[in-house]
Amino acid sequence: MKPAQFEYHYALNVERACELLASLEDAKVLAGGQSLMPLLNFRLARPAHLVDINPMGHHVARIYERDGGVAVQALARQAEVEDSELVARVCPLLSAAVRLVAHRVIRNRGTVCGSLAHADPASELPAVLLALGGHVIARSARGDRQIEAGDFFRGVFETALAPDELLLEAWFPAFSGKFAVLEESRRHGDFALAGVVRADDRLALFGVAPTPVLADPEDPARGLEPSGDLEATPEFRLHLVGVLARKAMSA
C-alpha cells in the first residue's frame, strides 16, 4: 500500500497553483489529503502530478465574514472551522455538521473545501452547502468563478470544477433558524448510510443519491433511487431518510 509514482509540485501561492493546474496533465490538488491520500495508498488514484497547496499556508486559510455569511478558505482545516467562534455565531449549523466529519485527528488536517471538492455523496459538508444555498469560488488562471451549491455537485466524486481550477473558498450564508444535522452511520465518525441537513424548511439529503439533494420535507424520499451496499440496501436507505427527516423537521 505505497502510492504509485507521481510528480510532486508545491505551490507557494495561488497564482503558482493555478499555473501548475493549467499546465499539467492529470494533476490533483493536495490539500488536507484525508480522502486523497488513502486513494493514493491503495493505488486507486494514480494521478501523474500532485499540486500541494499546503505551502500557501495562512494566506488561504482564513475563515472570515463576507456578504452576510462565512467564507472558509481552501486551507482552513475542519478542526479550525469546528472551533471558530465566528462560525458558531454566524452559521452554527456548519459548526454542528463539521463535528460529524470523521474524527478530530482527521479534522486537524482535513479541509472544508477539500470535502466539497472531493464530493463524496455520503459526506456531510456538501449537503450543508446545498441546504444553506451557499456557493464556492473557483480560481484559475482564467479568473474567478462563483458556483452555486446547486450547480456544483455533479455526480459521485464529480463537481463542476474544471481541471485547471482550484476551489479557493466556500461561502456559507448566515443562518440562525432551526436546524438539524442527523445521520446514521455504522460507527461514530463513519460515512453516513443516510443523512439529512435541515435549515428551517429546507431539507438536504446525503448518502442517498450521487450528489446531495434537496428534498420535500413532507415526502423526503420521493423520487430517490439510492444505491445499495454492504451496510444499506436502497430500501433501508429510503427508510432511514424518512426516519431522519421526521426527526430533523420536528427538532
Added chain:
Amino acid sequence: MKVNKVFDEVTCEHRRLLSDYLRHDRGLTGTHVGCEHGVCGCCTVLFDGKPVRSCLILAWQGVGHEITTIEGIAPPGGPLHPVQQAFHECHALQCGFCTPGFVMAVIGLLKQYPNPTDEQIEEGIAGNLCRCTGYASIRRAVRRAAELSAK
C-alpha cells in the same frame, strides 16, 4: 524537517509517506503503521503540535514543520509523560502497537480539553483502533492523565 526538535533534510522519494520517513529514514519506529488508510490511528504524530495521521501526509509535506513522535514526548530515561504514565498505571496497553497513536491523540485531546467530560473522552479516543483492551482501560487512563497533567 524538524522531528523531536532535531533537524534533518528530506531526501526521500516524493511518494514516501511521513510515517515511512519517520520509521525508516529517521529510525523513529515508535510511530506504527496499522492500515495506511487513515482509519486505525496507530501512526498518529503531532504536526506543529496537533495530532494527525502520518500515513496520510507525504514526507515532503513535513518540510518546514515541526513533528513530534512518541519518542519525543518524554526525555529518554527520564520520567514518562503524564499520558504515558497514566496508560501504564491503568493497564491501558496490551500489545502496545496502537499505543503510541493513542498517546499522541490523547495529548491532543487534553490540550483541547484539559478536564474532558466522559463524552469528550469518548470522542477524543474514537479515532483510534485498539484490538486488545476493549478501550475500558484507555478511558480510565485518559481520566488519570488529566489528573496527572493538572498536578
Added chain:
Amino acid sequence: MTTRWFGERVQRAEDDRLLRGKGRFTDDIDDGALESVLVRSPYAHARIRSIDVSAARNLDGVVAVYTAQDLPFGGTDLPILIPHPNLTHGRTQKCLASERVRYAGEAVAFVVAETRAIAEDAAELVEVDYDQLPVVITPEVAARAEHLVHDDVPGNVAAEMTQEKGDVEAALKAAPRRKHLRFRYERGAASPMEGRAVWSRWSSEERKLTVYDSTQSPTSIRGGLAVLFGLPESQVDVIAPDVGGGFGPKIMLFYPDELLVPYAAMQLGRPVKWTEDRQEHFTAVNQERGQVHEVEVGFDDEGRVLALDDDFIHDGGAYTPYGIILPIITAGQLPGPYRVPNYRVRFRDVYTNATPTSPYRGAGRPHACFVMERTLDAIAAELGLDRAEVRRRNLIQPDEFPYDVGVGWQDGNTVIYDSGDYPKLLETAIATLGPKPAGDRVGMGLGMYVEGTGVGPYEGAHVQVLVSGKVVAATGIPSQGQAHATVWAQVVADELGVDVRDVEITSGDTRRFPWGVGTFASRGAVTAGNAMHVAARMVAEKAKKIAADHLEADAADLELAGGAVRVKGSPQRGIPLAAVAVLSNPVRYAFGGGTEVATQFTPKARPGPPLADGEEPGLEATGYFSPAGSAWASGCHAAWLRVDPTTFRLEILKYVVVHDCGKVINPLVVEGQIEGGVAQGIGGAFYERLAYDPDGQLRNASFMEFLMPYATEIPRIEIEHIETPSPLNPLGVKGVGEAGVIPVGAVIASGIEDALGIAINEMPLSPLKLYELSTSASTSTSTR
C-alpha cells in the same frame, strides 16, 4: 514477612519500553534489509496458464523475482499442522501457486526490491494469465458440490466426523417435545493492529539463519526452517519480538512468506524483510467462524434437554493447513455447561474458494456457544419459561466434576471438565445485572460457556539467578500483549522470594529457550506459567541445597525470602541469593555481585569431586510442564441492551461478565483480557463481517468497510471473578485469553431477540439485517 506476588495487581513490566516507542516489532528491524511484496491472485479460483516476470525483473531497484519454479521447495505441499484420521482429504497450498489458485489472495510470485514501493511497482508488472474457474463460496454451496475446489476431493468434503453419546434417535423419539433449528455464523477476522511481518538474515560465515517473525510459535517455525534448509536447529534462530496482537491467525504456519523471506535472504546474501499491508492482510491471513448448523433438540415440559442432534458444515476455506481442529472444538464444546444426556454431532469440513481457516480467538467456540444458547432460548420461548430458569435446570452441578461430556477433544482424549461452579456463575450474573432499565425495546441477553484451556503437549522454562541477585527466566512461547513478562515474573518471584521487579522474562526467542509449542488456545498461563513455576521451584531447591552446605542447616529448614535463603524462624541466619548464585559455580569470578558476600562462606569440606555426580554448575534450572488434560474455564455473560426501532442502532446499556479462570495470577491482566475479548465479541456480533461475493471477492477489505469497533461502540463492562482452581496443574490456573469473546454473539442475539421479538438465528447482525428481519417478520405476520 513474605510477599506473595501471585494474585496481585502488579503493573506491567513491558509498558515502559512500549510507551516510549521503544518496542521492537518485526517491521522495526531494518539493518539494510531489502523489502518485498507477494503477487497475489485477484481471482478466487483460476487455472494459471502462464506467469511472466521479465518486466518486473527489469525494473530499476528490483533485486529478485521468484515464482514456484525458482524455488527448490516450489513443488512441495506446505505442511498440515495437525493431521487427523478423519481428515481424509487434507490439502494444502504450495508456497507459490503455479498451476491453480483457489482463493483471492493466494500467493503467485515474490518480488524483492530496494523498497516496498518499488516492489509494489514491480508486482504490477508481473503478468499472470489466468483462466477463471467456477467459484465455490459459502458452506452450503460447497456442500452442494456443483463445482469442486479440488478436483480430487469429492463433494468438497475434507473431513467428516460423527460422534454420539447415548442413543440420540431413541431419546429424540421419546422426548415429549422436539424442535428443529437452523443457525448460521459468518466468517470473521482477528485483525490484530500489527499485520504479519518476517525479517531474515543469513550469515554465511557462521552458517546461521536468523529470522524475526510476528508468529505465535517461533519454536515451530525454527523446526520447520531447519528441516527445509537442511540446517541443524542450532543454526536457526527464530525470534518473535514484540508482536502487535495475535488472536490466532499468527499461530498458523507456514505462511508462504515465512519460507520465502529466509530463502531470499540466503540466496541474496542480504537481509530481507516482508511486511504485510492491511489490504493483503484481509485475504492472505487465515480467517474463521463460518459454520451452518442444523439442530434437532428433544426436551421435556420443564425445559430439560433430553437429546441434542447437531449436524453442521464448517467452512474450511481453500485448504486445510491447520487440520480440523476447529470443527472438533465446536463439536466438543457445543453442550457447554449443560447436561446433555444424549448428544450426537456430525460435521463436514468443506472446501470453499475463500481464505483458509484456522483458529481466531474463540476457535470454534463462539459458534458452538451460539448454537447451544440459542437452542435453550428457543426452548424457553416455546415453554414460556424464564431463560435463566431453563439454564438453571440444565446446568451441570458442582458435585459432578470431573464431568465427561462423552465426545472427543482436541488433545485426542474425551472432553472432561475438571472443575467449575456453573450455577454460581449464572446466579452471580443475574444478580449483578440487576433490574431491567426503563425504556422501549430493551432486552436481556444471556449466554454461558465453558472453555477447554491450556492444552498440551507441554511448555518449558529456564530460570536462572545471576550473581547480581537478579533473576532471568525464559520460555519458548511469545507474547502478543498478554503480559507474559509480568505474570511469569510474579510466579518466579514467589518461588524465589525476590522482588517481582528483579525478575526479567524473555519469551519467544529460540536463542534463549529453544523448545515449546506456542501461544494459542488460552494455554500460556497453564502451560508456560506452570513450567515457570516448576523451573523456579527447582532453582529454589538447588539454592536451599547449596545454602544448607554453607549455613550448616538442613535444607528442609530453609526458605527463600527477601532475596535470600534463610533459616525459617531466624531470618538473620541466611545467605543472599546473589551469593548462592556465586557459590553454585565451583569456579569463582572476581567481579562484584554476590562474589564478595560469597567469600564469607567457606564451603564445607566434602569428599569427591567439586562437582558431584548429578550436580550442575549455576543457580539455574530448566523445567517443563505437561498438563494431563485441559483446564476448563467457564463463565456467564448477561446484558441489557436496547435497539432503536427506527434506525436499528444497538445500544448496550449494561454488560456483565462473571467468569472463572481458576486461580488468578494478576487481576489487572485478566480483566484486560476479558474486556478486550468482549470488545472483539461485540465487533464480531454487530459490526464486523467478511463479505464475500459469489465470485469469491472480499468486498470489504479495508478498515473503512470492515467495521472494527472504536471506543464509541464498546460499553463499560462489569466483571466478577469466581475462582475454582484447576486440579490439573500446580498453580490451579485456567486460561483466560479467549473467554471474553466466546458468548458475546449469543448474548447479543438473545438480547436483540428479547428486545424486538424477532427470532435471531444468525451472526453477525447489523442495523440492515435487523431492518430486514423486522420487515419480513411484520410482513409474514400480516399475511398470516
